[in-house]
Amino acid sequence: MRSVWVFHLDTGACNGCEIELFDALTPYYDAERFGVKLVGSPRHAHAVLATGPLTRQSYHAAKEVIKAMPPKPRIIIAIGTCACSGGIFYNGYPIHRRPEDGRKGSEYPRRGGIDELVRDLRDEGEPVGPVMYIPGCPPRPEEILYGIALLLGLVEKRVRPEEHEAAGLEVGRPPIDERLRLTLRERLRHVIGHFDADRVLEDFMGLVSRAKDEEELHRLVEDYRSRKDERLGACMELIETEYLRWKRGGGERS
Amino acid sequence: MGVTLRYPFVSIEAPPEYRGVPHIDPELCIGCGACVNACPPDALMRIDDLKNGTREIVLDIGRCIRCARCEEVCPTGAVKMTGRFEVASLDRRDHVEVVRLRLVRCEACGEYTDYTERQVVKALQILPEEEYDAEEIKAYSRICRRCRRKLSALGAIEASRRFAP
Incomplete structure (x- = not known):
């Protein structure tokens, strides 16, 4: 198929996907290059x-x-996580689900979304073509373009089912005490949120493994504070204080 | 083409700090299920098979809303948001990621417990050894809840006999 003409069908979306979808049709992304009309x-x-x-x-x-x-x-x-599988609304009272699917259960891939209608139609003997799933909440315009290009055979598929056997017993050991690491992580999370906290903590553990003694650690932390922005610098100072308190007090009892 | 992005024909990177699809690192995952409890749309599942002694942590990125709650609660940093966004597919099975872990088998009754081998290793890492009897804890961690309760009760009975025979 060279060009697909599309009809937009909104089955109760929050309009996030619509915004991205119409973005994909603007001159910047221009889905009409592929003949999408x-x-x-x-x-x-x-x-x-x-x-x-x-x-x-x-x-x-x-x-x-x-x-x-x-x-x-x-x-x-199917554009967006909702159309693919029900998304965040999957067990809401106004969502149509086939009776046998229910709202609980542990089957995977997860059911819901436009799939329920497609299966109903197939049961009724109506011909329905392939379903292209484009997850995302909402998907970026690039993601929508990628999905359409995949449908037209312009790009390769990049995902495949992944199965891992986690048999080893090695869970990794950080350079500082695991209990202390988790304590510092919780402390930081309340100050700047998990995203920056994880980065600061990782940097701090790097400094700890580099530093030979407390003075050198303090110098490295000062250097870090001068390089990074104020928020990260302040957090670094905070966990340095906590770290030293722990070290000197010999654990949590201090 | 002027203003138009030549997207599928050129590769583009997601912007920094973009939340793409999450990924579970099977080397780090201990199967504790913290992410399962946190996941708002139930994209993550914990499926125990007590007969064969395996636990599956299943991630369906077709259900994921990319809120990064799993990344936030993961105690080992196994779940991480990646910058990947090109995940469209004609087959929903492509969106599923499974990590299979081994459950602890109870040394007293031989049945499988509801925690994994790796969880025990991690918990022992966190416990401060100087405050607990490490050997006793290690022995107790290999025993299922029911047998542990039985052992404690028997121990209490034994102790009370000593004082009131």
Whole structure:
């Protein structure tokens, strides 16, 4: 297929995906390069761009839309985590779920979203084409372009199912006491949040393993404070104080 | 083409600090399930198989909303958000990541417990050895909850006999 004409079908999305979707159609990202054209009627469409977790209200309308499309190729492009599997709304009361799927359970891949409708339609004997899943909450415009390009065969697939056997008993040992590391991590998390806390703590452990004594550690910390921005510098000072308190007090009893 | 990004034909990097899909490092994961408890949309699951003694930590990035709560709570730093975003696929099974861990087998009754071998190793790392009897704790960690309770009860009975025969 050279060019897909698409119809946008919103099944109860929060409009995050819509914003990204229309971004993908602007001149900067320009999905029309691939022949993607937004059409006003499902009767003209090769594909539906489905967004949203498929609410009970939109279920019947969405069914009508897909039935109104020409029987071939009837491609479904599920945009966003909600359309792929229900997303954050997966067990909400207004979400349509097939009775046998339920809302709990531990099957994987996780069920929900536009899949429920597609399976209903297939059970009714309606022809439905392939479903392209583009997860993301919301997906970036690049992600949407990538999904469409993948559908058109322009790019290679980059994901595959991953299974790992974690058999070894080696869990890794940081340069400082594990108990102390977790304590410092919690302390930092309350000050600057986990994202920066993890980075500062990693840098601090690097300094600890480099420094031979407390004076050298203090010099390294001062050097770090002069290089980084004030927030990270202040946190570094804080955990240095805590670290030394722990060291001198001989553990938690201090 | 002027202003247009030549995207799928040129590769682009995600911006710094972008939250892409998470990834579990199987070398670091201890299977504690902290991420499972934190995950708002249930994209992460902990499935215990008590017959074969395995625990599966399953991550479905097709359900993930990339809130990074799993990264925040992970005690070992095994779950990390990556910059990857090109995860579209025609098959939902491509989105699933499974880490399989071994459960501890109880040395008293031979049944599998509900914690993994790696969790025990990690917990022993955290315990301050000078404050606890390390040998006793190590022995107790290989025993399931029910047997441990039985042992404590028997010990208490034994101790009380000594004082009130």
